Amino acid sequence: MKRTFDVLLAFFGLIVIAPLLLVIGILIKLTSKGPVFYRQVRVGKNNKDFKIFKFRTMRVDADKLGLLTIGGNDPRVTKIGYYLRKYKLDELSQLINVLIGDMSFVGPRPEVRKYVDLYNKEQLKVLVVKPGITDLASIEFRNENEILSSQENPNSYYINVIMPKKLQINLDYLKQRTLMKDIGVIFKTFLVIIN
DSSP states (O other): OHHHHHHHHHHHHHHHTHHHHHHHHHHHHHHSSSOSEEEEEEEOGGGOEEEEEEEOOBOTTGGGGOSSOOSTTOTTBOHHHHHHHHTTGGGGGGHHHHHHTSOEEESOOOBOHHHHTTOOTTGGGGGGSOOEEEOHHHHHTTTHHHHHHTSSSHHHHIIIIIHHHHHHHHHHHHHSOOHHHHHHHHHHHHHHHHO
16 A cells, blocks of 8 residues: 555656756756766665665765765755755655655655664664655754754764664654554655745
C-alpha cells in the first residue's frame, strides 16, 4: 500500500510540477556553472548506497570543503541555491528517487556514509525502511543550518547532539508508522515550508 501511494503521488506530482522543475533548472543554469542536478551517494534501505537527486544549490565540488551546510551565508551556496534550500525546492527532484524505488515520501532522511558509520546497533534500525523525502526529524530540526552556524565545532555538534536526536525521532516513528501518519507528516512538512 505504501509503495503504491508513493508511486502514484510521485508520478502525478512530477506531472503537476513539471513547469516549476523546468523553471528551477533554467535558473540554475543561468546563474552558475555546472549541472542542474547534484547526485550524491547516500545510504538507503538495508545499508545500501544509492544516488540521491537534488537540484544543485552549491558551486561545483563544494562538498569537498565539507558535507554540512552551515547557516544561511555558507559561501558555497549559490544565490538561487539559497532560495531553493530555504523553500525546500531542491528536494523536489527526489520524486525521481521515489519513482525508481530508492526512496519513499516519508521515512528517515538518507544520510551520507561518513555519518552512518558512526551509528550504534540500535540506530542502524532506521535503515530497515526506505529513506524519505521528509520525516518528523527534518520538521523538528528545520533550522538545523542556523543551529550549526552558531557552534564552535559544527561537525562535532552535529554528531554528538543533532544526529542522535534525529535518529531517536526516526526510531520512534518506525514503531508507530502508518499510511495516515505519513500523510500527516507530508502536511506538516508543507505547513513548515509555507510558514
